[in-house]
Amino acid sequence: MKGILCRLFIVVCCAIGFWGMNFGSCQAAPSHKVESFHYKSYKDGDRDWLKIEIGLSRDNLEYEVSDNPDKPNQLLVLMKNTKPGEIKKNIGLDRKIARYMTVREKNKNDLQIMIATDGDLATHEYKVYTVEKDKKTRKPYRLVIEIAGDEGKPVDTKPVPDIPEDELMDSVAGHTIVLDPGHGGTDNGASGPSLLREKDVTLSISLEAARILRENGARVLMTRFTDVDVFGPVATDKQELQARVDVARRDPSVEMFxxxxxxxxTNSEANGTGTYFYPHSSRDAMLAQYIQNEMVHSTGLRDRGITSARFYVLRNSRVPATLVETAFITNPYEESMLANVRCQYTMAKAICRGINNYFRDTLR
Known part of the structure; x- marks a missing residue:
C-alpha cells in the first residue's frame, strides 16, 4: 500500500512540475512600451523627407509593414507585443508629406501605426527600420519611419516630341515598370581594380533607363533614387531584398521588375554580360532573353546567355522579373566600360529596348 501511495505521489509531483513548466512557457514575453515620439522634416539633395522616431522600452521589436488596400494613401506598421504608453492616439504631422498618424491597440497585444500620406503611397519612397539604443545621445531603442515627399522625378504619361530617334520606344507607353539599382547605402556591392563601386554604376544606369522609359510614356518606379539602403541602414540581407520586392508589390499596376x-x-579574366530569371512562367525567361539580346548587340560583350537562378528578388516577384549582370566590374577592360558615362548610357538604352521588345511581342 505504501509503495502504491509513493508511486502515486511521484506521478502527481511530476504532473504538477510538467504543468508548471508549460504554464511558464505560455506566459507572454515582457511587452514593448512606447516611451517617446518625435518627428522632423529634412532635405536630402532636392528631396523633402519626413522622419518619425518612436522610442521603445526594450529592443528586438518585431513588426510588419503594409499598405491599406482600401485606402492607397495609408501606410500601416504593426508593432508586435507592444503597448502604447503615453503616446497620443491621433498625431498631426507636417501636412506636406503626411497629414496625420493614428495609434491603436490591435489584438490586445499589438499596436498598429497608421500614417496618412498626402497622396497615393505608390508615389512615395519610404523606409521602416529599427535603431539601437544610443547611450551617448541618451536615445532609446527606436522604430524609425522615413517617407519621401515624391518619387524624385515627374512621371510622364506621353512621349515628348523631341526624343532622339535612337531612343524611341513604341511599346512601353502606359506600362508600369520597377527598376532596381543593385546595392546602395551601406552596401557597396563589388569593386573593380580601380575601386569603381557597383552601387554607383547600377544607380547611374538605372536612372538613365528610367529617363528613357518615362520620356516614352512609361510609368517607372525605382527601389532607390540615391545612394541609400532601401530598407534602412541596419537591415538584414532578407529585409533589404524584401524591401526592394515590396516596391513592386505595393502597386497593383506594376507589370515588370x-x-x-x-x-x-576572383579571376579578373572573367568577362561578358548575362541575364538571370526565375521560371514562374515563360514570360520571365522571355523578358530575360529580350534584354540579353539587346545588351549583347549594343555592347559587343561576350554573350553569357540567360540563366535560371534563385535570387531572392526574382523568386519573390509577383510579376515577370529579371536581373541583368551588365559586365564584370572585376575585369579591368569591362570596369573601364562601366565607369564610362557613354557606355552606361548604351547599357541603359539596351535594357530599355529589351523591355520595349518584350511588351511589343507579348501584348500583340
Whole structure:
C-alpha cells in the first residue's frame, strides 16, 4: 500500500512540475512600451523627407509593414507585443508629406501605426527600420519611419516630341515598370581594380533607363533614387531584398521588375554580360532573353546567355522579373566600360529596348 501511495505521489509531483513548466512557457514575453515620439522634416539633395522616431522600452521589436488596400494613401506598421504608453492616439504631422498618424491597440497585444500620406503611397519612397539604443545621445531603442515627399522625378504619361530617334520606344507607353539599382547605402556591392563601386554604376544606369522609359510614356518606379539602403541602414540581407520586392508589390499596376547589377569574380579574366530569371512562367525567361539580346548587340560583350537562378528578388516577384549582370566590374577592360558615362548610357538604352521588345511581342 505504501509503495502504491509513493508511486502515486511521484506521478502527481511530476504532473504538477510538467504543468508548471508549460504554464511558464505560455506566459507572454515582457511587452514593448512606447516611451517617446518625435518627428522632423529634412532635405536630402532636392528631396523633402519626413522622419518619425518612436522610442521603445526594450529592443528586438518585431513588426510588419503594409499598405491599406482600401485606402492607397495609408501606410500601416504593426508593432508586435507592444503597448502604447503615453503616446497620443491621433498625431498631426507636417501636412506636406503626411497629414496625420493614428495609434491603436490591435489584438490586445499589438499596436498598429497608421500614417496618412498626402497622396497615393505608390508615389512615395519610404523606409521602416529599427535603431539601437544610443547611450551617448541618451536615445532609446527606436522604430524609425522615413517617407519621401515624391518619387524624385515627374512621371510622364506621353512621349515628348523631341526624343532622339535612337531612343524611341513604341511599346512601353502606359506600362508600369520597377527598376532596381543593385546595392546602395551601406552596401557597396563589388569593386573593380580601380575601386569603381557597383552601387554607383547600377544607380547611374538605372536612372538613365528610367529617363528613357518615362520620356516614352512609361510609368517607372525605382527601389532607390540615391545612394541609400532601401530598407534602412541596419537591415538584414532578407529585409533589404524584401524591401526592394515590396516596391513592386505595393502597386497593383506594376507589370515588370528589372534589377541592375555588375558581375564579379576572383579571376579578373572573367568577362561578358548575362541575364538571370526565375521560371514562374515563360514570360520571365522571355523578358530575360529580350534584354540579353539587346545588351549583347549594343555592347559587343561576350554573350553569357540567360540563366535560371534563385535570387531572392526574382523568386519573390509577383510579376515577370529579371536581373541583368551588365559586365564584370572585376575585369579591368569591362570596369573601364562601366565607369564610362557613354557606355552606361548604351547599357541603359539596351535594357530599355529589351523591355520595349518584350511588351511589343507579348501584348500583340
Amino acid at each position: 528589372v534589377s541592375v547589377h555588375c558581375n564579379a569574380f
